[in-house]
Amino acid sequence: MGIFEENRRLEELDKKCIWHPFTQMKEWLEEKPMIISEGRDCFIKDIYGRWYLDGVSSLWVNIYGHRKKEIDDAIKEQIDSIAHSTLLGLSNAPAIKLAEKLVQIVQRSFSLKSEIRSASGGPKSELCKVFYSDDGSTSVEVALKIAFQYWKNKGIDGRNIFASLNNAYHGDTIGAVSVGGIDIFHKTFEPLLFKTYKAPSPYCYRCELGMDYPGCNLACLDKMEEIFKANPGEIAAMIIEPMIQAAGGMITSPPGYLKGVRELCTKYGILMIADEVATGFGRTGKMFACEHENIVPDIMCLSKGITGGYMPLAVTLTTDEIFNAFLGEFKDLKTFFHGHSYTGNPLACAAALTCLDLFEKEEVLKNLNGKSKILEAWLKEVLNLRHVGDVRNIGLMAGVELVRDKETKEPYDWAEKMGWRVAYHARENGVFIRPLGNIMVIMPPLSISPENLNQLLKVIKDSITAVTES
Numbered sequence: 001m002g003i004f005e006e007n008r009r010l011e012e013l014d015k016k017c018i019w020h021p022f023t024q025m026k027e028w029l030e031e032k033p034m035i036i037s038e039g040r041d042c043f044i045k046d047i048y049g050r051w052y053l054d055g056v057s058s059l060w061v062n063i064y065g066h067r068k069k070e071i072d073d074a075i076k077e078q079i080d081s082i083a084h085s086t087l088l089g090l091s092n093a094p095a096i097k098l099a100e101k102l103v104q105i106v107q108r109s110f111s112l113k114s115e116i117r118s119a120s121g122g123p124k125s126e127l128c129k130v131f132y133s134d135d136g137s138t139s140v141e142v143a144l145k146i147a148f149q150y151w152k153n154k155g156i157d158g159r160n161i162f163a164s165l166n167n168a169y170h171g172d173t174i175g176a177v178s179v180g181g182i183d184i185f186h187k188t189f190e191p192l193l194f195k196t197y198k199a200p201s202p203y204c205y206r207c208e209l210g211m212d213y214p215g216c217n218l219a220c221l222d223k224m225e226e227i228f229k230a231n232p233g234e235i236a237a238m239i240i241e242p243m244i245q246a247a248g249g250m251i252t253s254p255p256g257y258l259k260g261v262r263e264l265c266t267k268y269g270i271l272m273i274a275d276e277v278a279t280g281f282g283r284t285g286k287m288f289a290c291e292h293e294n295i296v297p298d299i300m301c302l303s304k305g306i307t308g309g310y311m312p313l314a315v316t317l318t319t320d321e322i323f324n325a326f327l328g329e330f331k332d333l334k335t336f337f338h339g340h341s342y343t344g345n346p347l348a349c350a351a352a353l354t355c356l357d358l359f360e361k362e363e364v365l366k367n368l369n370g371k372s373k374i375l376e377a378w379l380k381e382v383l384n385l386r387h388v389g390d391v392r393n394i395g396l397m398a399g400v401e402l403v404r405d406k407e408t409k410e411p412y413d414w415a416e417k418m419g420w421r422v423a424y425h426a427r428e429n430g431v432f433i434r435p436l437g438n439i440m441v442i443m444p445p446l447s448i449s450p451e452n453l454n455q456l457l458k459v460i461k462d463s464i465t466a467v468t469e470s
């Protein structure tokens, strides 16, 4: 079969057999699918040999580019030993070494800096226990279940409810959706979801309270405190995406907000869960987003960047204080009854371990500075465009909010697919990006060269102009 026939066959078979995530399949079936056959550095290649800049890091996971030799080698080496064995009642070397390394990095990154004590009022928080799972959503489920059972195991009843934010995104499993706050994704499932308390989103451009920063004095935190105060002894944990609500629209929180949340959780004895699934591993310019405001959560979720975008893997980190509450006699049933088939997968752990070595060796954080500056200068320029209402970034995570009317902030109708039209235009010009509604997301691999970053930004700006001003 010729290459051309083979490509056609793949396109037909895709439409025949695959149900794509977050995709209106009716539209998909009417269009020509883009099928990726290869990757190299910050580029992905389709089956026709066209190369595209990977402007969203293959959905926010890639750090070092594609086909990174060290990671390729680590996986090949591990596969010669064993691909998978279970972590239920067994252990494996890559999972052990990775856990040690993660704890070292987490502690070096921020436990020594923080003055804030854990929710229990005990000693300074130290995230030192690693619970493995497979993706961001499962790391969140694990965090929620650990927080819930923690109180039960301590003999404290009544803390049965979680607090979270409007515009939050924590994954697509039912528990994660329950603490989510994006109506378009989550509303349908409402009858299935458990009860939560929702605090305002720190979305300054479209403030729910109709106020302006900094004159507002972070009034959204007062609303959160009202919830905590009105429901004493009811809330098990507050879950938050630190510094930036990513899937909610790249919504960066104003200075002091995250620290304020930590202080409120401590004041009301509520566990704080930091969902760093998107922000972890350097995306925001620091190893973890919590470091920006020198806070330590009681529980932290990590996934996306952990394997550099190679394999599904996630961890939920907790303090000793929480871990110890699960210790008891076999018959006491304090055990955490949770685990997945591929928990602690040796191939994924070997990839992650190599990534953490690379992170230090290649001085990823140091090299990010210049690139964040390029991005920020570009965002300033783009804000001058007629249909750009707001620009936001932290490190190499950025959003450009398109609006129909800049004066009134009137958004484009969701159904107009303005973000997608810009993205398709960029694709025609060799850049792959994926918007969130009217928000253009820019999140390239951290290893992108300044030249490629400039090229990426140029194409996106040209596409915004071409589509919104035509």
Ligand SMILES: *Cc1c(COP(=O)(O)O)cnc(C)c1O
Binding pocket: 135, 136, 137, 138, 140, 169, 170, 171, 172, 241, 246, 247, 275, 276, 277, 278, 279, 303, 304
């Ligand atoms: C992507 C994301 C998740 C879900 O991760 P999956 O790997 O897609 O399940 C959870 N939380 C945040 C903050 C995310 O960005």
